[in-house]
Amino acid sequence: MNNTILDIQDLKVEFPINIGTVRAVDGVSLKLNQGEVMGLVGESGCGKSTLGFSILRLLRPPGRIASGRILYHGRDIVSMDEKEVLKLRGRRIAMIFQDPLTSLNPLFSIGRQFVETLQTHEKGINKKQAILQAESMLESLGISKERLQEFPHQMSGGMRQRIMIGMGLILNPDLLIADEPTTSLDVIVEAQFLDLLADLCRQYNLTIILITHNLGNVAQLADRITVMYGGTLAEVGLSGDIFHTPLHPYTQGLLASIPNIKLDQPELSPMEGSPPDLVNPPTGCVFHPRCPQVMDICTRQRPPAFQKNGHQVSCWLYR
């Protein structure tokens, strides 16, 4: 496939800690096509944010990529030297974060942070040109250009998140990693922000990895969905397929635990058990201790990814 923008191959990320090694991402392979929105869902601690951080090599020590490759347009990010990674960050791949309230430096004006970002990547651009670019970016996001002189604490959360994304997109990257971008926003602002993201995706021909634990978000926006569990991929499929015909027992459980206003549910069915211990993960399939359909083989052998009805699903049921 020629339009593969990102090809993650058997990625393993480890955090050595006192009592052992946390395998936060344990053998993930994933391909992203240019221009698609990939929803990356899973519960807290399943490794979805770690996966996002790995792509930009932003893991905080002691976290490290233990093995695997991340091919961006065919070039391996894992083996790049620091200088090349710096050129990718912000310029080719942008990332926005959970909390817009704390993602902007409180002591620098918005304008200064835009100018700094632009001048870092575009040699020879002067301050005036940078300001002009920032102004037009702000206006396209519905923020008046006078705001450039202001400081982060003078703005609302939604505005700051729009500024974050503006700062991310001002250099025209082709991949955006959005790490739970709406978690700290209220529902209305969240909806507006997701609309904005959809617009921008079309306008800039962006590929987006939308990391979230909120299935509602991805339903609205994503073309495909990846469900992660315990550092591994449970299921990958088209958005509609995942919602209507989930195959993996974990995906099924996840969907059953969401309240649905249209169904007359007497009770929600929560998933039993708790997320796995990633220092000593269960043998075989990481989900088997919680799986309602557990079989003998699940406790012994980890399931590979099977292809079934257009889904890619890691479960022995679909062998």
Add this chain to the structure above:
Amino acid sequence: MRHLAKYIITRTLLTIPMVLILLSIVFLVLRIMPGDPVSSMLGGHAPEKVIEQKKEELGLNEPMAVQYVSYLWQVAHLDLGESMVFKQRVTTAIADKLPATIELTACGMIITLILGVFLGAYAADRRRQVQDSMIRLYGIVIYCIPVYWLGLMLQLIFGIWLDVMPIAGRTGPRVFASTFEQTGFYLIDTLLIRDFAALKDVMIHLTLPAFTLGLTLSGIFIRLTRANMLDVLKADYIIAAEARGIRHSRIVYRHALKNAFIPILTMMGLQVALLMAGAILTETTFSWPGMGRLLLERIYLRDYPTIQGVIIVFALIVAGVSLVVDIIYAMIDPRIRY
């Protein structure tokens, strides 16, 4: 900008009650302290009549409240009275010595800041590496060393063994006092008349005392800077800046350090008091003709008006510095406003 102006005015006005309280404390403490200025002035065996007469003359028989008001009135007119020992206005004695102390403490503070802040930030960036351990070790050791001992050691090493530095005074014998008539700050005076030989001499004399003071306080700043930097480096906006591809050194020394600097500034304001105390000892060690030595001499002579005057000046300096620090604070951090 308007908000900043408002902040500066408010903060300045708030200094007035602060100074008033300081002055009252100085007044009270000197009167509560044991020891009678009159008998120490006249000697223990003076006749009762003479003592009474002297007390009357100095206004010590007045009620405390009257003394207090006239004391405030005097201070408000920048009049600190007359020395009991020498025929000399206290203000003259202080004006003579103050520049020496300010020159010493300012240079000491600059050395402390440069060393402490830079090493602290560097240690935080290299957390848990060899450099970090070395810097932390230095910080603890230097913090534990008493300032006068450090002064003596520096004198021994650089003044006696290596014999490359003078160990006493502000100038050598060949530099004439007439060179220093304009401000009393020798660095400035020599620059003003472009006497670079004298400037060099002044700087050489300043080096050891300034480093003694500066090194002593640098330990605490290293620890403070390192701790604050570690906090700031964990902040979301640091990783967000990294995600935008900004160079690591720029992130550490611009983005993070500016944020870590606010508590450091506060500390600096508070440390000025310690700096003054350190200056008294350093001045004694290095025969530095400043306020500290003046205070010490006059305490031996029980020259109460001069002691009171020196303490008032120290108190005013501390109040003034904390005012300046708070204003710089507000200029760095746009969130700080009244």
